[in-house]
Amino acid sequence: MWTDLANSGITSKVASEVSKVVAEDFIDIPAEPFGGIPSLFMYRSDRFRVRVSDLGDGIQTLIISMLLTEYLNPDIILWDDVESHMIPRTLQYLSLWLSDLVGRGKQVILTTHSLEAATTIARMARDASIVRLELINGELCSQYFSADDVDRLKDLGIDVRA
Amino acid sequence: MKVRFTDPSHRLSQDLVGFAKRLSIMNALVMEPVKSRALIVVANGSPDNRVLLILTHTLDGEKHIDIAFPKHKSVSIFDYIHRYVTLGYEYILIVIDQETMDLNHIINEFHKRVQGVKSSKYINRVIHSEVIYGVHKSSIYVVINGVTDPGV
Numbered sequence: 045m046w047t048d049l050a051n052s053g054i055t056s057k058v059a060s061e062v063s064k065v066v067a068e069d070f071i072d073i074p075a076e077p078f079g080g081i082p083s084l085f086m087y088r089s090d091r092f093r094v095r096v097s098d099l100g101d102g103i104q105t106l107i108i109s110m111l112l113t114e115y116l117n118p119d120i121i122l123w124d125d126v127e128s129h130m131i132p133r134t135l136q137y138l139s140l141w142l143s144d145l146v147g148r149g150k151q152v153i154l155t156t157h158s159l160e161a162a163t164t165i166a167r168m169a170r171d172a173s174i175v176r177l178e179l180i181n182g183e184l185c186s187q188y189f190s191a192d193d194v195d196r197l198k199d200l201g202i203d204v205r206a
Numbered sequence: 207m208k209v210r211f212t213d214p215s216h217r218l219s220q221d222l223v224g225f226a227k228r229l230s231i232m233n234a235l236v237m238e239p240v241k242s243r244a245l246i247v248v249a250n251g252s253p254d255n256r257v258l259l260i261l262t263h264t265l266d267g268e269k270h271i272d273i274a275f276p277k278h279k280s281v282s283i284f285d286y287i288h289r290y291v292t293l294g295y296e297y298i299l300i301v302i303d304q305e306t307m308d309l310n311h312i313i314n315e316f317h318k319r320v321q322g323v324k325s326s327k328y329i330n331r332v333i334h335s336e337v338i339y340g341v342h343k344s345s346i347y348v349v350i351n352g353v354t355d356p357g358v
Binding site: 178196198199200203206 | 210211212213214215216239247248274275276277278286289290293
């Protein structure tokens with residue numbers, strides 16, 4: 045699988061994309077043994093290697109998600125707790141990438157407990173809606189909000205998650 | 207009566223949790239995400255939030271009521287009452303401080319700013335009004351804290 049990924053140019057494309065959110069100049073993601081265990085590395089333009097598992101959890105999640113999505117090319121993406129370990133800048137980049145996926149005809153369904161994540165993604169991703177799910181008397185009910193709705197309600201002392 | 211925060215991360219919600227803990231009246235707070243039919247809007251923050259907690263605890267019942275601490279203070283909250291109505295609350299209690307305002311001024315501001323008022327009456331520092339906004343209908347009660355003559 046990794047040979048397919050590398051040969052298709054996906055690893056170099058993802059490395060280049062990830063460089064936009066970290067202060068590095070990654071050019072590829074080779075898989076090489078580390079202590080006898082196959083490991084992924086971020087390969088910099090100065091030929092320095094950084095083990096992916098040594099990077100922050102948020103960046104690791106972004107790298108793996110991008111590699112899998114670009115390789116498998118799914119029509120529907122389901123992502124639970126999308127904001128996990130992500131700093132605002134990574135989240136912002138993620139929003140733009142998800143918006144790009146939607147523009148390419150994918151359907152993206154995310155869950156989050158973070159208002160910041162919900163409003164950031166809803167503002168940046170094309171045609172995005174925030175849906176609150178609530179179990180009322182055993183019936184699963186949904187309510188749709190825009191990012192502005194969520195902010196306005198917060199100003200009124202209403203947290204849509206509460 | 208118990209209270210449930212509509213924004214648990216608000217500083218006044220957190221203040222109230224600490225206050226309830228100090229008074230050992232944590233049973234006056236509801237943590238479950240079960241929405242009430244009634245809402246209290248505290249338009250002037252602390253210590254009104256603490257007074258309301260003590261009152262609800264004194265009334266001591268099983269029913270709970272939602273409590274919101276909006277960013278919009280004093281009479282400016284009247285501009286946003288219709289938004290609470292659209293959330294489906296059947297009863298909304300707005301608690302505001304008179305401060306240096308004349309009572310008639312507050313009553314006039316209510317009628318000028320609140321959208322969808324169908325009927326309204328004023329008795330003893332309480333404005334009671336029926337508001338219809340879209341498909342939603344609510345009974346609004348505005349309680350004005352203070353003295354009749356703000357100069358006293």
